[in-house]
Amino acid sequence: MQRKFVSLIVGLVTCICSVAAGANVPAKPEASGRPNVVVIVADDHGTDAIGAYGNRIVRTPAIDALARDGVRFDRAFSTVSSCSPSRATILTGRQTHTNGMYGLQQVVHHFQSFDDELSLPVALENAGYRTARIGKYHVAPDSVFRFGKNLGAGKKAQRGELGRSPVEMADLSNGFISADGPFFLYFATMDPHRSAPHGKVNRFGNRDDGFADTPTVTYRPEDVVVPAFLPDIPAVRAELAQYYQSVSRVDAGVARLIAHLKAAGKYDNTLILYLSDNGVAFPGAKTTLYEPGMRLPLIVKLPGGGRAGDTEKAMVSWVDLMPTxxxxxxVRVPGSVSDKDTEGRSFRGLLDMTAYKPRQAIYASQTFHEIQMYYPMRVLHEQRYKLIWNIASPLPVRQAVDLKNSATWLAIGDKPNARYGERPVASLLKRPEYELYDLQNDPNETRNLAKDPAMRKRLEEMKAKLVKFLDETGDPWSPNWMGRGE
Known part of the structure; x- marks a missing residue:
């Protein structure tokens, strides 16, 4: 398939070559010290289970402390609600249809990004940064997402994945943190992702014998806070209690990681981002482009400690993370200083309270999760209104295996006349071509206005704007591109 934006690719290649040659960036770390960078990516963590975002039951003291030291974003959005595509966007600053990562990376699905993408670790390494990753990776190819070190290579945590033991991840990162020179650490937990087996109340990676050096924090199902998009039934409460426990394990890892940064004297001069790849792993959130699937936590602790404790209402997108x-x-690459909503662009001006043009729109997409889950959707999310185009609306919606076989879904999802939270179950399984929501008056997206005569003009305007974005970014699912080939 022919790809658009040849000029952008040429620009990226030119940038790589110039950086490698030492142009525009210092060949060695500056004496004054450029900021270190730590990006913490939790797995399937929604804003629903963080104290700093208003949940008074879940215990996340380290993440809450990070929010007190930094800026908490209330309107931060992923561009896709699926693990590998979202991570590829975080690490390239590009939409899934421009970086090529349409679905899950693992062997059975075999999605991967285009070979000529410029990733964040490569750009920083070429600029003189030491780079390392630990925990969940889930992107490919390695030549694109190349890190100088894999700090978890060969390591396992108590009969399981290292990513389930964030405290151990932090300890394994300590030597890298303490070494000389500016660094980029990509710290990606597997918590609080669901774990196997399926078909009963999921443990979300929790173990009866716990994890070394990690406090086990448990919750009673009767105490959890059930989000509006979920049904308040025993199975949901039981699974939320397990999810909270996994979230608290993430928090313990964040606490240990920050302790290591402070002990090494690196905390003050480190840019820290805490975020998630997509929403919580419950039907109605993950793999959907409803708000619980794409409106996510983002906490940014600035080098030097500016704006400590602030809350930011401006909209930002995961395509903006790499440029920022x-x-x-x-380090300058194409798009890093743009003010166009159609591209990833730096929001440093917003954080530093200098020149910044606020976003008026976020664009998002979903095409695959697992390879058999073909259901392409495209989204235009404005300040108040949100348009979802279900391109394959005649098809039934297929759910991810861990969601379809969850105790939550099995308790209610096979009853066609039942309600799932504030939605009919049937509306999750079969969707209209267009969904238009007024998020100001309907934040839970329960009233589709696409067929409301009073909203016809706005619908047509948003459809045209969305198609223009698809055309400009070379999306092969654009109505003006469908059927083209070589």
Whole structure:
């Protein structure tokens, strides 16, 4: 398939070559010290289970402390609600249809990004940063998402994945943190993702014998807070209690990681981002582009400690993360200084309270999760209104295996006339071509206005704007591109 934006690709290649040659960036770390960068990516963590976002039951003291030291974003959005595509966007600053990562990376699904993508670790390494990753990776190819070190290579935590033991991840990162020179650490937990087996109340990676050096924090089902999009039934409460426990394990890892940064004297001069790849792993959130699937936590602790404790209402997108990090690192690539909503762009000006043009729109997409889950959707999310185009609306919606076989779904999802939270179950399984929501008056997206005569003009305007974005970014699912080939 022919790809658009040849000029952008040429620009990226030129940038790589110039950086490698030492142009525009110092060949060695500056004496004054450029900021270190730590990006913490939790797995399937929604804003629903963080104290700093208003949940008074879940215990997340380290994440809450990070929010007190930094800026908490209330309107931060992923561009896709699926693990590998979202991570590829975080690490390239590009939409899934422009970086090529349409679905899950693992062998059975075999999605991967285009070979000529420029990733955040490569750009920073070329600029003189030490780079390392630990925990969940889930992107490919390695040549694109190349890190200088894999700090968890060969390591397992108590008969399971290292990513389930964030405290151990932090300890394994300590030597890298303490070494000389500016660094980029990509710290990606597997918590609080669901775990196997399926078909009963999921443990979300929790174990009866716990994890070494990690406090076990448990919750009673009767105490959890059931989000509006979920039904308040025993199975949901039981699974939320397990989810909370997994979230608290993430928090313990964040606490240990920050302790290591402080002990090494690196905390003050480190840009820290805490975020998630997509929403919580419950039907109605993950793999959907409803708000619980794409409106996510983002906490940014600035080098030097500016704006400590602030809350930010401006909209930002995961395509903006790479340009923002590169901006703080003093590395320029195409798009990093753009003010166009159709591209990833730095929001450093927003954080520093200098020149910044606020976003008026976020674009998002979903095409695959697992390879058999073909259901392409495209989204235009404005300040008040949100349009979802279900491109394959005649098809039934297929759910991810861990959601379809969850105790939550099995308790209610096979009853066609039942309700699932504030929605009929049937509306999750079969969707209209267009969904238009007024998020100001209907934040839970329960009243589709697409067929409301009073909203016809707005619907047509948003459809045209969405199609224009698809055309400009070379999306092969654009109505003006469908059927083209070589």
């Amino acid at each position: 990090v590169l901006d703080y690192a003093g």
